Amino acid sequence: MCGIVGAVAQRNIVPVLIEGLRRLEYRGYDSCGVAVLAEKTLRRARSVSRVAHLAAEAQTTHLTGDIGIAHTRWATHGAPVTDNAHPIFSRDTIALVHNGIIENYEALREALQAQGYEFISQTDTEVIAHLIHSLYNGDLFSAVRAAVRQLHGAFAIAVFSRDEPHYIVGARQGSPLVVGVGDNEHFLASDALALAGSTERFIFLEEGDVVQLSRTTARIADHTGAIVEREMRTVTAYGSAVELGPYRHFMQKEIFEQPRAIADTLPVAEAFTPAHFGAQAEQVFEGIDSLLILACGTSYYAGLTAKYWFESMVALPTQVEIASEYRYRDSVPNPNSLVVVISQSGETADTLAALKHAQALGHTRTLAICNVATSAMVRQTALAFLTHAGTEIGVASTKAFTTQLVALFMLAVTLGKLRGRIAAHTEEIYLKQLRHLPVALNHVLALEPQIIAWADQFASKENALFLGRGLHYPIALEGALKLKEISYIHAEAYPAGELKHGPLALVTRAMPVVTVAPNDALLEKLKSNMQEVRARGGELYVFADADTRIVNGEGLHVIRLPEHYGWLSPILHVIPLQLLAYHTACARGTDVDKPRNLAKSVTVE
Template identity: 80%
Template sequence: MCGIVGAVAQRNIVPVLIEGLRRLEYRGYDSCGVAVLADGGPRRARSVARVADLDAQTRDTHLEGGTGVAHTRWATHGAPVTDNAHPIFSKDELALVHNGIIENYESLREMLRGKGYVFVSQTDTEVVAHLVHSLYRGDLFAAVRETVTHLDGAYAIAVEHKDHPHTVVGARQGSPLVVGLGEGENFLASDALALGGTTERFIFLEEGDVCELTLERVRIVARDGASVQREVRTVEAYGGGVELGPYRHFMQKEIFEQPRAITDTIPQSDSFDASLFGENAAAVFADIDNLLILACGTSYYSGLTAKYWLESIAKIPTQVEIASEYRYRDSVPNPKTLVVVISQSGETADTLAALKHAQALGHVHTLAVCNVATSAMVRLTSLSFHTHAGREIGVASTKAFTTQLVGLFVLAATLGKLRGTVSAAQELDYVRQLRHLPAALNSVLALEPQIIAWSDAFSRKESALFLGRGLHYPIALEGALKLKEISYIHAEAYPAGELKHGPLALVTDAMPVVAIAPNDALLEKLKSNLQEVKARGGELYVFADSDTRIASEAGMHVIRMPEHYGPLSPILHVVPLQLLAYHTAFARGTDVDKPRNLAKSVTVE
């Protein structure tokens, strides 16, 4: 992984390839490169710095050509060094870029070494490049088609060969790849966003597809060898809103964009109608008796929050599983289960694999909560809810998370209405609360100066503990994740009632304890937990609703939230935790938007 751009044109395509990589920078990467066919063979530039450095290299060396492939790499096999950066060459005759992981690369490498191929990188990708070369008999398309029959694992590849100056061949299995259609030129990318401003006409390749791009046509062959015509979709992929404006980092900007993102995501209707999730949603919802939520990372925590809503509002049993674990255990499928998958990108490899596993087990009712309407996840599920977070550049998710929560709350209210557990009066009240959310969030964002004051103390710590109870325990998990992701401070989260079952042993004045204190039914229990921390010399930092009667004192720092917000309170309480993580990371001088070892769109398992 992480990003692919390719093109065949009658103009110098390098600026288009570089711009495509810039648009994919938000995903995170360790190295980048571009290769074009020129002077009778592939020529390339590679960098272990940023795309801006690669751009400078191409200008300095006058790298130009009409056919090319480019890549941003997030290291899996082999360190992030120049020799491992893509494009990878074979015999200086072909160049290849690759997203994904080839699981049988070791046996293929030994076979290719026996044929005289010398490996100069530690990547699994070099195996694919040499395999294509070894199978090439004058027809690049045929060589790629034969190559993929030998590959185990996930991949999206793009290949160019010196003998075919106006051809790029691509293939995908388990990793996304789209074709962009132009006039007298055609394009390939791992994300339509990479080609925004270049074309708005796209073909989303399906599993097992192999495609051939030339100046005038695109040929696609399916896994079974049959030539196919895939649907051409018009997608406005141009990414607006990418300027920082008055903000230091995109993460900070995206935190402050949450009122707008939530406004855009909240349905305009005054009622919770099944049609919000698809044409046949009413029939599906009538046929289910439980939910299974599958997700990873931040999206998993949104699923954990949704479990509380679904069981308390809709009274429907709900199970939440980490997607990367689900498909590796024995489970008992129920045809009346609604499988809900959650992902910002809709291309998360673990979640896609879990979805396909669920479908293979016989689950027919599926729903995606996703920020990208054209993603593989949305295309694979029968129902979907499109969140409108807009483009999220920072690796640490903020507005994607809160808009997911909005979508999941709407799901809970809709199911509750259909199941008779939400009255007409309650429905109107939920609608009013949703509509007021953006204003309430603006009040929370106004707390930033107080949170900045806390961040100075946090920046000098190496560990932190987050506590929450009930509906807010998943929010504590999310707060801990944000802090560790971008500040590199070790952070853990626990249900506050679990303190005395182990975590209390960690509490000292050197370990700050962050607590979420909404004015709900568990408040008095939480207060007792806070006293347990204080009695042992712990330093507490509490985000408390205004009417909780928790006051600042020695060892107890309190920031008052503007108002209690009932079941939607988690959406408000997560925002100060995002700000605390952001300002702590800024104080520590880390790369906030591109934290080490992480990628925005995790397209490998």
């Protein structure tokens, strides 16, 4: 959600800025822009189209400069029109880009209007630009530090001034911002991925930091105003991550990368040990009596799946909360709970805020499950487990979800061992199953041709139901989410036993009913629910294990998965649901990797 790129160098940095925006397109946006300082004049190009259109405009207008900022915007305050696109100027002196939301922008806007400032956009961003201008007395670093003290909300900004042609200033509060260190040049970005190819050296700013960059220096002040040093890290994992290769879309590529991603996520070990979750894990895990899982979207469904593991395998009461709701309700904290936060990016604003709220309530036992080692979430928890899904470009999460499930299953087995619930021979079975999982996933991926045939039928539909029971109900939820995200077909998921309590009223031949049917203890109950659909003329599309004895018939279409996988079955069963959503979206001609109105990394509430 929104992207920032900035640079100060001894060369024309417009190509660097444009390439940075291109690498951030996966986050979602509806306008984009770039601004530079050229011959003591602020110049910019903005577009409500794609970055490719912006690049063409910058080339046509000969936009060049050795200092500049760029932005992809996902509209919050104000429609996606050119006047609202960033960079925003203040009196042709200050140029600024901004991620996040300023909660007190109305009061600031009124005060600035009283000072004679004219507002051209409907954005809260313009308030920041004018506020900095009003405080500017020749020292941009000081003006930004003074301005951010007046801002309430979550934000990251990058700004430069016509009158200080050698500096860019950035600031972050609740929204990520990273400094890239080059040879006689410096960069700013909301995601290190944006700077792949320009540098591998990064400084990850902390909450409240303000940074002043020149070609040769990076000067950082913390939230108290003290000048501080931040660690510089080398990150080399971004090289080929954004290359599409032979695939039609990044989502398709990432679906097929799941066997490798899971293999990479599994530690090279002969046992499940607390050390996989951090050096202090055994101490943190000691004495816990429950779990509290905080997450959003797909990660929330990973938590719902894991609830079955923790309660059935480990006998630990487990509460799974939507992060955006948890912090706004009264809850009863339990200091003996292990708080698990789940996020692909580790920068999800709602989940970070929920984590801070939990910590403020006295929760000290915290664990992050995340795909980004340098993220704020990993830095703010006592323990962390890093999934190794690699960069995920498609907005609809796939490999991040399945690697999260692997991490949560490993946590369940580890806690089960510590609590004496899982014996050594059972641990060995689970370890073998996990190691065989990539092979099993490849067998499921081989079903793609059959799923494409189903997708051609789904493409003409406008509604769909998804059914699952027990451990696979959250997988039905995830399947419905994937379909609605990228194909724009309205889809809902229910526990199959709930059909007769309302959803059955929707069932007609025009409503496909997708059913997740593993060969588990609830299979016979599920078959009864399927008969309820058939009796009402519904059309069933069933993903069944090979030995379920569910056969094709009138109104009943079956694709068989190669094998039942016990507790790990959800990881296998979600793959065909991802493929169904993907190929249905392709058949409908939607923008699969960048679905409308959605962003990859949700960095504002």
